[in-house]
Amino acid sequence: MKRKTVATVATHAAAVVVAIACLAPLAWTLLASVSPQSDIVARPARWWPSEFFLDRYAAILLDADSSVGASFRAAFMNSIVVGTSTVVISMVVGILGAYAFSRLRFPFRRTTLMIFLATYMLPQVALLIPLYLILSSLGLLDTTLGLILVDCALVVPFTLWILSNYFATIPADLEEAARIDGTTRLGALFRVILPSARPGIFAAMMFAFLLAWDEFMYALIFTSTDNAKTLPVAIAEFAGRYTTDFGLVAAGGLIASIPPVVIALVFQRHVVSGLAAGAVKG
């Protein structure tokens, strides 16, 4: 009994340490973003702001004259467009492909899937030069459409993989029953498989959105103006230009983190069950 109590206390203590390790850097950044510059550079370090200073948020979000704010807001919109489009396209493409991999019998099924997954091993830096030439010849440089195209190719192998694994765990009987009733294969996909694959779909969506929102290298090389520049590029520029104004970089970075953080918090319940399908032998 006593040994058990010690173990319980140790477990909870470890949980608290993990929580602090995750939260402390974020908390410091959040506090810096609302501290006056004099507090940020104060020595000894001030951990709590002397006053809550919200001018940076106002400049980024509201100020119509601030060039920093204008390009940040443009980048935010571009990221929303690129992120949501990439998720929608790569989910549709992934669902169709995953149905083929998990339900249909065709030659080289496993090999085809392995080739799709293996593209993930290729470094993006190896693709920059030819993709630049291709996008330039299509007139898609510095456009969100061009970015959506290249981002989808990064995300599709992931959605294919998570969804194929998940679909494979859904009993085929359900679908066969529907097909005996006269439903087509695609009808069964939409009416039977998709509703019961919800955890897998949510996990795949979360991965797709985080990957697309995070994508940096393509956006860095293929965009140049507010027309298509995404948040990671805008933040990197910010951080390069305002090295002394950490509060501004922190404020911009935290605003840029809101969409992925909200999505991760909402969908995280499904991630474990969505991924568990791949963890056990399917």
Next chain:
Amino acid sequence: MAVATATKSTGNRIARPRRNGLERQGRLAFWLLLPAFLAVFGVIVYPMFRTLLISLFEVKSAVATVTPFVGLDNYIQALSSSGFWSAMGRTLYFTLMSTSIELVVGLVIAWLLNARIRGRWLLRAIVVLPWALPTIVNAAMWKGIYNAQYGALNGLLSQVGLIDQYQTWLSDPFTALNFLIVADAWKTTPLVAFFLLAGLTAIPHELYEAARVDRAGWFRTFRSVTLPLLAPSIALVLVLRTVEAVKVFDIVYAMTRGGPANGTQTISYYTYVTAFSEQNYGLGSAISYLIVIVIIALSALYLRLLRRSEMSLL
């Protein structure tokens, strides 16, 4: 007897359409996979082929008109330059360190998230935060934490009394590389933890019951039940994280730009500098193919592990 004939005759009736069915399935699979094929091959496989061609030519400017065929010269030049080897060495160090930290800490976190503790839902929500933070924001945040004038690390260490003066942490090449690893591991360990947690939840409860009946201790249970059954997840996470670590670029760009004194110049960053700052596209393409070879070699190593642990990707 009657039943037997009946099944036999239905068996015959199904046999013919079935061959057709297989052909139909193949055709349907082709159409269903076409969009994925177009996306991945148009944007990855075909460009990769063009990179291979470029790597065989001397292309030293974006608008170069004279691009002589040089065969394997670019590869030889890369392999005989010290810059390439030190970048490769740093990348392998980065990969080894970050994947080991992520695996060990990730395992502990996964175990905590699976344990019976109060407020487990809250811990899960907290642990997901670093993972959701965009890489560039993470880099900017840690650059701030390490900063020599106002960084939290200096503030904390000097208040605790561990340092007398604020340090410029990112001015020493090797220290900078290690600090980069910490920043990267902070963000990616939760991802590893969630993958391992998925594996943990798939282990049947009866096995733990059996271990308890056998009076197996904590360590014995971990070694004989948890670890073997978690091996597929561990192998999977190792492949994913190794591939990512060998390709690492974003955090280097945003935190150190490869400095100081090239101390954090990883191989992807080195390729980027060669191709874009020095405009040596041929050489840059050759180096990127050398990266592919390293990734394939490491993955093949892990895939052997995967096969041994009877992991199947589908």
